[in-house]
Amino acid sequence: MSIILGIETSCDETAAAVYDSNKKLLLSNAIFSQVKLHEIYGGVVPEIASRSHLEKMDIIIKCALDQAKITLDNVDVIAVTNRPGLVGSLLVGTCFAKSIAFVKNKKIIAIDHLEGHVFSSFLKKDFSFQNVPFPHIALSVSGGNTGIYLVEDFGKFTLIGQTLDDAAGEAFDKIAKIIGFGYPGGAIIEKEAAKVNFKDFFGYPRGNKLKKSLNFSFSGLKTAVLYSLVKMGVYDLNKGPVWEKITPELQKQVSSSLLVCISEIFEQKVKLAFQKYPQAKALTFVGGVACNQYITNNLNDLCNKMNKLFVSPVCKFCSDNAAMIAFVGSYKAEQNEFSDLYLDVLKK
Ligand code: KG4
Numbered sequence: 001m002s003i004i005l006g007i008e009t010s011c012d013e014t015a016a017a018v019y020d021s022n023k024k025l026l027l028s029n030a031i032f033s034q035v036k037l038h039e040i041y042g043g044v045v046p047e048i049a050s051r052s053h054l055e056k057m058d059i060i061i062k063c064a065l066d067q068a069k070i071t072l073d074n075v076d077v078i079a080v081t082n083r084p085g086l087v088g089s090l091l092v093g094t095c096f097a098k099s100i101a102f103v104k105n106k107k108i109i110a111i112d113h114l115e116g117h118v119f120s121s122f123l124k125k126d127f128s129f130q131n132v133p134f135p136h137i138a139l140s141v142s143g144g145n146t147g148i149y150l151v152e153d154f155g156k157f158t159l160i161g162q163t164l165d166d167a168a169g170e171a172f173d174k175i176a177k178i179i180g181f182g183y184p185g186g187a188i189i190e191k192e193a194a195k196v197n198f199k200d201f202f203g204y205p206r207g208n209k210l211k212k213s214l215n216f217s218f219s220g221l222k223t224a225v226l227y228s229l230v231k232m233g234v235y236d237l238n239k240g241p242v243w244e245k246i247t248p249e250l251q252k253q254v255s256s257s258l259l260v261c262i263s264e265i266f267e268q269k270v271k272l273a274f275q276k277y278p279q280a281k282a283l284t285f286v287g288g289v290a291c292n293q294y295i296t297n298n299l300n301d302l303c304n305k306m307n308k309l310f311v312s313p314v315c316k317f318c319s320d321n322a323a324m325i326a327f328v329g330s331y332k333a334e335q336n337e338f339s340d341l342y343l344d345v346l347k348k
Contacts, residue, residue, distance in 0.1 A: 004327075005079070006111075007097050010081045010093075012038060015321050015325075017323040018064055035183075075104070077329055084144075110343045132284060145287070160277070186288065199253075199260075203257070221261065234250065281308065
């Protein structure tokens with residue numbers, strides 16, 4: 001059981017990848033991002049997402065097999081994301097995976113997308129495998145989820161804190177939209193914040209109510225930013241943004257203050273997590289928001305001070321991808337955790 005084909009369609013990326021578990025090497029990583037299809041709507045439109053997956057899935061699978069210089073006949077196991085995510089999108093990937101498994105008589109494994117992110121830290125830029133010592137803390141932050149985990153072994157991880165409302169990526173995206181940036185807003189916010197040297201202009205709230213907990217709340221932060229814009233007279237609660245007053249200077253200041261605030265919240269939580277779980281040897285920072293260099297650098301510095309190892313994969317393995325799904329599939333195959341062809345979306 002050494003060649004695993006991973007398939008990922010949980011949101012707006014159609015992805016396929018091949019992992020060789022004997023060589024501990026990723027052989028390919030193919031992806032089609034739908035960002036261009038959704039950006040005019042300012043967010044992911046589920047119907048457009050599933051239709052696009054349907055159009056691209058076979059092309060992307062072929063691409064992953066070609067890149068890996070293999071055919072479907074060489075594949076031993078198909079690992080497919082079946083939860084959580086947009087139901088129509090998940091259905092496309094799982095139906096493809098089940099059809100291939102049925103026709104080609106392959107083993108199949110249903111994978112939790114969040115487990116994929118948690119173990120993406122084992123993938124290196126050059127497609128090789130890197131060992132992250134257990135136990136470690138994983139901070140997984142994307143557009144749909146924000147969670148902190150104690151990771152004790154492959155497949156053995158416990159959620160020790162999570163967002164009580166919005167994900168951090170969602171906060172970046174929503175505030176970016178309010179101040180007039182495109183979708184997704186996280187990367188734009190970072191670029192704009194860099195222009196004012198990541199200065200904190202407005203001191204947005206750091207969520208003091210949750211200071212002693214590993215849980216997060218980003219919806220309150222979003223509201224705080226909104227009301228601060230209302231107070232400045234640049235946002236009208238009935239009519240929306242007062243565009244002529246939202247200057248490039250203000251956009252940079254809001255971006256920078258927001259990023260500094262979110263970074264500090266993460267730093268606080270990581271410190272608390274290491275206090276609560278001193279046996280943890282490392283921190284991994286994963287998920288789309290881990291593409292953020294400012295936060296990554298701050299968490300790296302913090303880990304250096306705390307004598308902990310810091311690992312964050314390259315951006316292509318932080319954001320949604322099938323390489324992490326194939327990798328999780330490889331250790332599940334070793335543990336004989338196969339699914340059957342009745343596997344369904346959104347179910348364990
Ligand atoms: O993991 P991901 O690709 O998709 C899911 O949400 O599952 O994460 C996408 C999220 C978006 O909210 C996007 O704004 C955010 O990651 N993101 C960033 C950066 N790059 C992407 N957030 C902050 N800074 C970045 N550089």
